[in-house]
Amino acid sequence: MKNPKPILTLLFLCLSFVAGTALAEESFAEWLFTLDRMKEVRPVDNDNYAEECGACHFAYPPGLLTAPSWQKLLAPSALEDHFGENAELDDVTLAEITGYVLTNSAEKSYFKRSRKIARSVASMDEVPLRITEVSYIKRKHHELTDSMVADNPDVRSLSNCNACHTKAEQAVFDNDTVKVPNFAEWDD
């Protein structure tokens, strides 16, 4: 009876509940049971995807968009005008890459950040074509100023994930891993 441990455990659980549910797009149960390794987004693990998409830009993990977005982006001949660039692929490569992203798109992922993305996209009126249009991503970056992004020569656009997310290549986007170039420690 003199053992204070049950009280502490209860207190811990209460605090956990508060902290857990305070996070958006995640139920308490999900917060409680998701394993640590599932926290982020599944890293890119397809050589063709990494090579083809990563040739011109940061190879965005497929779990950053849902299937309808990927289908729009990779529809036949859509890559001929890929945000103003020609990124055509031969049919075989395109089919392989499409298969890869569709099996790993946000709504199919067990990774928590992907699930949050999928949930936020579900409430959007239009299918986003850009990761930066996803409401979850927008909200996460809304505090950033032009001087930090658009006018920052080492960042220029939110689409350059790895300009600030130092572990973006490992698909880790946590606050603790963010360093905005030319700015002192950023902390929200």
Place this chain on the structure above:
Amino acid sequence: MNQSLIALLSMLVFAAPVHVHAEVASSEQGKVLWLQEVPVNGESRSCTTCHGTDLTQAGQHIKTKKPIEPMAKSVTTDRYEDPKKVAKWFKRNCKWTWGRECTAQEQLDILAFLKSQ
């Protein structure tokens, strides 16, 4: 079906002359093509837009700023080894830079120029 017919016909019409010329690749002509400025979508574009003028130096994607390894064969020695890759980039980049595909002769000339660097 129609496409393959057109492809076949164009091969009959164009293949022979292109092939004859294509026997000789001119790196001088390749250099001219490399530097040629072409108006596309209201801006002036050339190969140097992304690859820069010093081929021994890295270039930079005009939009994403992602570095592009030097085009000079003497620096990036494993370049131009994979014909599939070469064809892919010619197709994409000619369309973006010149607003059309490059001819076989143009590709040979440009390749000769880049390999000589």
